[in-house]
Amino acid sequence: MAHNWDFATILQNWPVLWVGIKGTVFIFVITVVLGLGGGLIVGVARYSKSPFVSWPARAFVEVFRNTPVLVQIIWFYYAFPILTGIETDPFLAAVLGISLNTMAFSAEIYRAGIQSISRAQWEAGKAIGMSYNQTLRRIILPVAVKRVLPALTNRGIEVFKMSTLASVVGYVETLNQAKLISDLNFNPIESYTAVAVIFFVVLYPVVQGTYVLERMLRKGD
Amino acid sequence: MSEILRIENLHKSFGDLEVLKGIDLTVQSGETVVLLGSSGSGKSTMLRCLNFMETPTEGKIHLNGELIGTERGGRMRYREAELCALRARIGMVFQHFNLFPHMTVLENVMEGQVIVLGRAKPEAQDKAMAQLDRVGLAEKATEYPARLSGGQKQRVAIARALAMDPEVMLFDEVTSALDPELVGEVLKTIRQLAEDGMTMLCVTHELGFAYHVANRVLFLHEGTILEQGEPQSILKAPATDRMSEFLEGHSLFKLPD
Numbered sequence: 001m002a003h004n005w006d007f008a009t010i011l012q013n014w015p016v017l018w019v020g021i022k023g024t025v026f027i028f029v030i031t032v033v034l035g036l037g038g039g040l041i042v043g044v045a046r047y048s049k050s051p052f053v054s055w056p057a058r059a060f061v062e063v064f065r066n067t068p069v070l071v072q073i074i075w076f077y078y079a080f081p082i083l084t085g086i087e088t089d090p091f092l093a094a095v096l097g098i099s100l101n102t103m104a105f106s107a108e109i110y111r112a113g114i115q116s117i118s119r120a121q122w123e124a125g126k127a128i129g130m131s132y133n134q135t136l137r138r139i140i141l142p143v144a145v146k147r148v149l150p151a152l153t154n155r156g157i158e159v160f161k162m163s164t165l166a167s168v169v170g171y172v173e174t175l176n177q178a179k180l181i182s183d184l185n186f187n188p189i190e191s192y193t194a195v196a197v198i199f200f201v202v203l204y205p206v207v208q209g210t211y212v213l214e215r216m217l218r219k220g221d
Numbered sequence: 222m223s224e225i226l227r228i229e230n231l232h233k234s235f236g237d238l239e240v241l242k243g244i245d246l247t248v249q250s251g252e253t254v255v256l257l258g259s260s261g262s263g264k265s266t267m268l269r270c271l272n273f274m275e276t277p278t279e280g281k282i283h284l285n286g287e288l289i290g291t292e293r294g295g296r297m298r299y300r301e302a303e304l305c306a307l308r309a310r311i312g313m314v315f316q317h318f319n320l321f322p323h324m325t326v327l328e329n330v331m332e333g334q335v336i337v338l339g340r341a342k343p344e345a346q347d348k349a350m351a352q353l354d355r356v357g358l359a360e361k362a363t364e365y366p367a368r369l370s371g372g373q374k375q376r377v378a379i380a381r382a383l384a385m386d387p388e389v390m391l392f393d394e395v396t397s398a399l400d401p402e403l404v405g406e407v408l409k410t411i412r413q414l415a416e417d418g419m420t421m422l423c424v425t426h427e428l429g430f431a432y433h434v435a436n437r438v439l440f441l442h443e444g445t446i447l448e449q450g451e452p453q454s455i456l457k458a459p460a461t462d463r464m465s466e467f468l469e470g471h472s473l474f475k476l477p478d
Contacts, residue, residue, distance in 0.1 A: 120315065120317055120319045121319060121321070123274060123315065123319060124315070124319035124320070124321065126274065126308060127272065127274065127308055127312075127313040127315075127319075127382075128308065128309065128332070128333030128337060128381065128382070128385055129305050129306065129307075129308040129309025129310075129333060129337040129338075129385070130305065130333070130336060130337055131301070131302075131305050132301075134336055134337070138332065138336060139321055142323045143322060143323050146323070
């Protein structure tokens with residue numbers, strides 16, 4: 001099967017794609033900050049000795065880890081407004097779906113990191129008079145987060161790619177715009193190939209950058 | 222000399238296992254007390270109860286005349302904030318050093334001062350440098366713990382505890398994890414502290430150290446103090462068979478002629 005590649009139509013529609021790329025980056029930044037930041041809070045709560053804190057955190061993790069993000073986004077767009085009376089738009093529905101799912105996954109990563117720190121470190125903090133919270137914040141988390149950085153990087157990459165799911169409710173991002181170009185120019189092969197290339201071109205340097213960051217943080221180990 | 226630490230009827234159980242079965246002890250300010258005993262005798266647990274790394278099941282602990290905790294309904298109750306404040310007043314050094322790996326030597330020694338005592342950073346830094354100088358490691362201030370030898374790590378851990386201006390120091394088998402040739406430098410540091418008048422309780426297997434440095438030696442067996450006395454008499458002429466066996470078991474132990 002021969003296909004005559006024709007990227008000219010893609011280049012002609014570059015401004016359309018550019019709008020999509022900006023939409024992708026925007027929702028990525030919001031969801032990665034909310035997801036990885038909120039995950040830290042849920043992860044710490046999950047580790048708590050108090051069942052009143054750890055149990056809700058655990059329930060949260062299980063609900064959002066075991067349901068598909070795509071379904072969550074659709075649910076927040078169609079079902080949530082009817083059930084709660086709170087209006088959602090495509091952006092909000094996608095942010096909720098992706099962030100909550102990312103929080104659930106990254107919470108488990110943080111918890112694994114905290115658990116990997118030896119009990120001796122807790123004792124060392126305790127012995128100089130630090131409270132649980134001080135020891136957690138000053139002694140445990142800095143080392144734990146550094147240790148799980150590769151896993152968090154993976155999550156970040158996943159979040160970037162999950163942003164394409166927002167297209168299902170009509171949020172304007174790269175995949176959504178490519179579909180638009182494809183519908184108008186009858187060139188789905190080039191359009192979707194362009195999307196794949198764009199994601200790779202953006203992600204690859206970012207991932208290389210995180211390797212450098214990891215190496216820099218390795219000082220003292 | 223004045224009383225600094227008083228322990229009354231200290232009991233500690235882990236589940237069904239009773240590790241400490243009623244310990245009474247009064248420590249005078251400036252005293253060096255060495256705790257001996259075979260593994261499982263409760264010596265480490267006793268030490269860890271003094272700064273509430275373990276909460277005693279029963280009994281009372283007084284530091285500088287004040288009772289720790291409050292008695293209610295025939296039991297001692299402890300608030301976490303009170304225990305944190307207490308731990309800041311009692312230094313503890315561990316077998317495995319437990320330095321903070323993500324901080325430099327200097328930051329390790331400053332951490333408690335800044336975070337717990339609320340000292341200003343310049344003051345904490347001066348204090349930290351003074352204590353590092355005291356243990357002979359001022360030139361390692363900017364290194365990370367991973368770059369230090371075991372003996373150096375342990376001396377940093379001692380400096381970290383000293384920087385808090387503790388009223389009592391607890392040493393929990395601090396040379397047990399060290400290579401034999403590194404034991405000396407750590408023991409020398411602790412001996413210097415004893416000579417400077419620091420009040421100390423040491424769990425150790427170094428009988429030579431006990432002999433030369435301790436004012437008093439306690440021999441623990443099955444959760445009680447079986448014997449105690451001045452090292453020169455108790456180590457040479459133990460009163461109980463159990464302690465004689467224990468001393469014979471330490472083949473490294475040689476009495477000076």
